[in-house]
Amino acid sequence: MWSRPRLPRPRTLAGQFLALQAVLLLLVVAVTSVVSFRQSDADFRDSRGARLRASAENLASTQPVQVGVGNGSQQRALTFYAQQRQDDTGATAVHLVGPGDSIVVSTDPTRVGDEIDLGPGVSDGRAWTGDLDDRGQRAIAAEVPIIGIQRGVDAGEVVGAVVVTERYPSLAERLRQTLPDLLSFLAVGLTLGLVGAWLLARLIKRRTRGLEPAEIADLADQREALLTSLREGVLAVNESGTVTLLSESARALLDLPPDSQGRLLADLDLPLRVLELLIGDDDVHDAVAVVGGRVLVLNSNRVVQNGRPAGTVTTLRDRTELLALQSQLSARESVTETLRAQTHEFANQLHTISGLLELEEYDEAGRLIGTLTRRRAAISDFVLERVEDPAVAAMLVAKTSLAAERRVELALSPDSRLPRLAPDLSADLGTVLGNLVDNAVDAAAGADAARVDVRLTSDGGDAVVQVADSGPGVPGERIDDIFERGFSTKPSDASGRGVGLALVQVVCERRGGSVSVHNDDGAVFTARLPMTEDHG
Structure with missing residues (x-):
């Protein structure tokens, strides 16, 4: 059977730490070795240079050397003295340089006759110690001038020089000397590194729930893919109020800058109510908030670790x-309810007229028809005299019949004055008016002398809608957040409530307007919509 090839197992966290420790330790050993070699060179130069110079000075002041080098005699004696200096100091070679800077006597016979470059000042009678190239090898040398004392030579005249050299130890020799210490250091370091890597790996795995680096990377990739695929926004805030996670969709919904993650939530430009929902002490379920003209539903849960x-x-x-879709459905439902109410009203009136006709009360039937006609015309004329926009006027007339069926009197204020509006403003004003009237009728229905007053005016370039009801009003503690939370006076049902007031605020904000509420023997809602076309 064919078998799937086994992939190499990822290195464990402890193994990676141990490898890192070994690499760092080897680097430290390499750097230490370089420093050690340089230090040994300096020590060798200082210690051996002083001894070689003392030996050279001793040989240069020997009388047979001063006489023999000056007149070129006593070769065997000079060689003996040179060999003796080499044996005493352990130098590599001892040279006696005569006139012309050529070697006349040397412990290395192959060097006799070679010319040598003396150090600075040696020809003038000064000693010199330093490094030189000894047939391709680096060596330290001590050069001391020889002052001649033979006849015919002026006192103090330099007749030659003593050169004592010693080659630096080779790299192999140095390694043989330092290798035991380096191996001991390396063994101790690796042992400590192994223990440290194991302890560090245990600590990190305890902090990362026992996950290896590859597993953590997989989780990060999965989290990024999950957040990218979600249409809903996700936002996480730690206990100190810092944003620790912000998906791209959440950033777009809240209109936050790209660098929001990692910043304090309080430093971001968010409405106060949204901040309270995000960092509150209680869980939040299906809370409605309006941000930048958008209606957002928030669900927030506390995280306990x-x-x-x-x-x-x-x-x-x-x-x-x-x-918006629900508003359209509500508008259709409102039209349906209005037609149903009018149908019910007309059916009752027709039944009455039909009964009068059967009783042959023709005069009474005529008077009833005239009364109904005048009442309907009076309502329409009263509205049309004050509201020139036909769509808004038609809505008011229809809402009057619907409110009457629920035994609520809907009245237009006599001082209302509203001109004909642009089609888009007329539609927005109709949405605001319809939702506010429906909300007010629901609040006032069932109360004694139930009444809803509507006032439509234009003020400073704004269309102003004011709807007051005789209901119980808005609870004082909820006046400030009634629109953000989608507050509703209607009872909850399967269709969901609290969207009408939120939609009113969205429409007003999109046109650059506003909506507010206060209590005055009931709730009074006031909405302002600019009549200009420069809204967002």
């Missing part, structure tokens, strides 16, 4: 399009 709070993880969903 080892029994201690570690921060929060919040998911965000964009509900703006859903709200």
Whole structure:
């Protein structure tokens, strides 16, 4: 059978740390060796240079050397003295240099007759110690001038020089000397590195839940792929309020800059209510917030690690399009309800007229028809005299019939004045007015003398909608967050509530307007929409 080839097993964390420790230790040993070799050169130069110079000075001051080098005699004696100096100092070679800077006597017979470059000042009577090239090998040399004392030579005249050389130890010799110490150092270092790598690996694996580096990398890749594929935004905040995780979709929904991750949440430009939801002490379920003209649904959960709070993880969903769709459905439902209410009203009126006709009360039937006609015309005329926009006027007339069926009186303020509007503004104003009226009718229904007052005006280039109801009003503690949280006076049901007021705020903000609420014998909502075309 064919078998799948086995992939090489990734190196463990401890193994990687041990390899790193070994590499670092070898580098340290290499650097230490270089420094040690340089230091040994300096020590060799200082210690051996002084001894070679003392030996050269002793030989240069010997009378047979001063006489023999000066007149070129006593070769055997000079060789004996040179050999004796070499034996005493352990030098590599001892040379006696005569006139012309050529070697006349040497412990190395092959060097006799060679010329040698004397160091600076030796020809003038000064001693010199330093490095020179001895047939391709580096050596330290001590050169001392020889002062001649034979007849015919002026006192103090330099007749030659004593040169004592010693070659530096070779690399192999130095390694033989230092290798035991280096091996001991390396063994101790590797042992300590092995123990340290093992302890460090245990510590890191304990902090990383026992995961190896390859597994951590896989988790990071999976997390990145997961966050990228999610349409919902994900935002994580630690206990200190720092953003530790921010998906691209969450950054776009909250309109945050690209460098937001790693910054304090309080330093970001977010609405106060959103900040409270993100860093609050309680879990948040399906909270509605308006950010930059978008309606977002937030769910936030506290994260507990080892029994201690570690921060929060919040998911965000964009509900703006859903709200727009729900607004359209609500508008269709409102039209349906209005038609149903009018059908019910007309059916009752027709039944009454039909009964009067059967009773042959023709005059009474005529008076009833005239009364109904005048009442309907009065309502339409009253609205049309004050509201020139036909779409808004038609909505008010329809809402009046719908409110009447629920025993709520819907009245337009006599001082209302609204001109004909542009089509897009008319549609937006209709959305705002319809939602506010529906909300007010729901709040006032069932109360004694239920009433909803509507006032439509234009003020300073703004279309102003004011809707007041005789209901219980908005709870004082929720006035500040009524729109952000999608507050509703309607009871919850399967269709979901609290979207109407949020949609009102979205429409107003998109046009550069605003909406507010206060209590005055009931809730009073005021919305302002600019009538210009420079809205966002």
